[in-house]
Amino acid sequence: MSDALKQGAMQIVRRLYEAGFEAYLVGGCVRDEQLGRPVKDYDIATSAHPDKVQGLFERTVPTGLQHGTVTVVIGKKPYEVTTFRREGGYEAFRRPTEVEYIDSLTEDLQRRDFTMNAMAIDQSGDLIDPFDGLKDLKRGVLRCVGQAEERFGEDALRMMRCLRFASEYGLRVEQATWDALNSGISLLRHIAMERIRAELERMVGGSDPNRALELLAESRALRHVKQELLLSGLDKETEWPPLSRLMKMEHRLAFIYIRLEADPADVEADMIKLTFSRQQMETVKRIVAAHTVLVFGLDDATEWDEESYLRRRWIAAALTYGVSALRTLREIYLLEPAPIRTDNVKVGRAVDVWRRLGPVWLEQMPVSALAELAVGGKELMGHLGVKGGPWTGRLLHRLLEAAALGELCNDKETLLAAAREHYDKMQENDE
Numbered sequence: 001m002s003d004a005l006k007q008g009a010m011q012i013v014r015r016l017y018e019a020g021f022e023a024y025l026v027g028g029c030v031r032d033e034q035l036g037r038p039v040k041d042y043d044i045a046t047s048a049h050p051d052k053v054q055g056l057f058e059r060t061v062p063t064g065l066q067h068g069t070v071t072v073v074i075g076k077k078p079y080e081v082t083t084f085r086r087e088g089g090y091e092a093f094r095r096p097t098e099v100e101y102i103d104s105l106t107e108d109l110q111r112r113d114f115t116m117n118a119m120a121i122d123q124s125g126d127l128i129d130p131f132d133g134l135k136d137l138k139r140g141v142l143r144c145v146g147q148a149e150e151r152f153g154e155d156a157l158r159m160m161r162c163l164r165f166a167s168e169y170g171l172r173v174e175q176a177t178w179d180a181l182n183s184g185i186s187l188l189r190h191i192a193m194e195r196i197r198a199e200l201e202r203m204v205g206g207s208d209p210n211r212a213l214e215l216l217a218e219s220r221a222l223r224h225v226k227q228e229l230l231l232s233g234l235d236k237e238t239e240w241p242p243l244s245r246l247m248k249m250e251h252r253l254a255f256i257y258i259r260l261e262a263d264p265a266d267v268e269a270d271m272i273k274l275t276f277s278r279q280q281m282e283t284v285k286r287i288v289a290a291h292t293v294l295v296f297g298l299d300d301a302t303e304w305d306e307e308s309y310l311r312r313r314w315i316a317a318a319l320t321y322g323v324s325a326l327r328t329l330r331e332i333y334l335l336e337p338a339p340i341r342t343d344n345v346k347v348g349r350a351v352d353v354w355r356r357l358g359p360v361w362l363e364q365m366p367v368s369a370l371a372e373l374a375v376g377g378k379e380l381m382g383h384l385g386v387k388g389g390p391w392t393g394r395l396l397h398r399l400l401e402a403a404a405l406g407e408l409c410n411d412k413e414t415l416l417a418a419a420r421e422h423y424d425k426m427q428e429n430d431e
């Protein structure tokens with residue numbers, strides 16, 4: 001797949017070259033090839049102006065003419081072909097206000113963020129590397145091209161990219177680059193939260209989330225973004241278990257919020273500020289909420305160490321937040337050090353029981369959702385001869401809980417008989 005992708009890219013480079021222009025593969029694809037990592041997309045830089053590029057290829061789309069970019073389609077694959085350019089003034093540390101076409105590849109590479117991202121491959125497949133990107137990569141060093149303050153000042157997002165590349169590629173940030181990052185970090189306030197989130201998501205979901213957290217804590221980057229975040233509470237002292245044991249980014253994030261003792265409502269607010277999708281937010285929030293209700297008030301409960309009591313809590317949480325949230329929570333509880341305060345002995349003991357028995361209890365649940373219950377709202381109303389109201393949902397949930405705990409058989413007759421009893425009790429208690 002990657003081979004065909006590269007062939008298409010080289011076809012474009014050679015076509016431009018034969019027409020008398022310079023053309024090169026540039027940026028992330030060159031870096032990833034040198035590292036033997038899979039390449040997602042190939043970008044091309046050329047001395048040809050966009051109108052010339054459009055004239056040379058059959059299928060083109062003017063995707064970014066204002067930046068000198070034309071998308072060339074080969075087969076079904078799109079390739080971005082960008083004219084060598086110098087970026088004019090930068091507006092508010094985030095994007096160039098004007099671009100100027102130039103003739104020199106070196107000058108084009110010079111405006112790029114890191115030496116490893118400023119390499120090119122020519123039409124013969126030879127590497128062009130004026131800023132020693134390969135040497136840096138081989139030594140495991142991440143370094144800005146030229147003056148780091150200038151590069152970060154041109155686009156402050158590059159500081160987040162720096163943290164991401166360092167953690168994802170296991171690189172050490174070169175001292176001058178690190179110093180410039182630390183002195184310029186407050187410029188992150190100019191960057192849209194969406195772009196911050198995209199980097200954060202790749203860091204937490206990447207191959208070394210622990211290193212990412214370490215770098216975020218050391219640089220205090222999240223304290224300087226546009227909006228105040230709970231996640232800015234990450235600090236250097238926090239000890240983290242190997243987060244890569246959790247497969248999904250959302251699960252890692254849930255762990256982090258639990259460790260920060262965040263409230264589910266605050267998690268929602270934080271993730272909305274960060275422009276995570278509704279679905280991502282729901283997943284994380286469910287896990288955090290399940291943990292919160294499980295441990296809430298446990299300290300004061302007289303039955304805190306009774307298995308049957310802990311099972312009831314566990315199953316009730318599974319019915320409210322979903323079995324998969326509880327499965328993830330158990331995985332989280334398995335990590336060491338666990339996400340909860342270790343000074344609370346009762347909570348510690350309960351977590352111990354949940355991680356040991358939680359999955360068995362989930363497995364044994366005869367029903368886990370209202371849809372699986374042998375009766376529905378209409379049948380309840382018909383059987384009891386009462387019009388529907390808020391009681392219906394409440395009663396259904398009680399029946400579900402009793403069935404899930406195995407206290408009631410999930411068959412119509414049993415449930416309807418129990419419904420009558422529950423309903424009468426609810427009436428007595430004015431529920």
Ligand SMILES: Nc1ccn([C@@H]2O[C@H](COP(=O)(O)OP(=O)(O)OP(=O)(O)O)[C@@H](O)[C@H]2O)c(=O)n1
Nearest residue numbers: 026027028029111112113114117118155157158
């Ligand atoms: N803020 C930025 C973003 C990008 N670039 C340059 O543009 C290239 C392409 O950028 P992009 O596709 O965003 O990232 P990649 O480096 O390809 O890496 P990844 O896809 O992993 O983000 C980079 O290699 C780098 O040379 C830059 O100098 N400054």
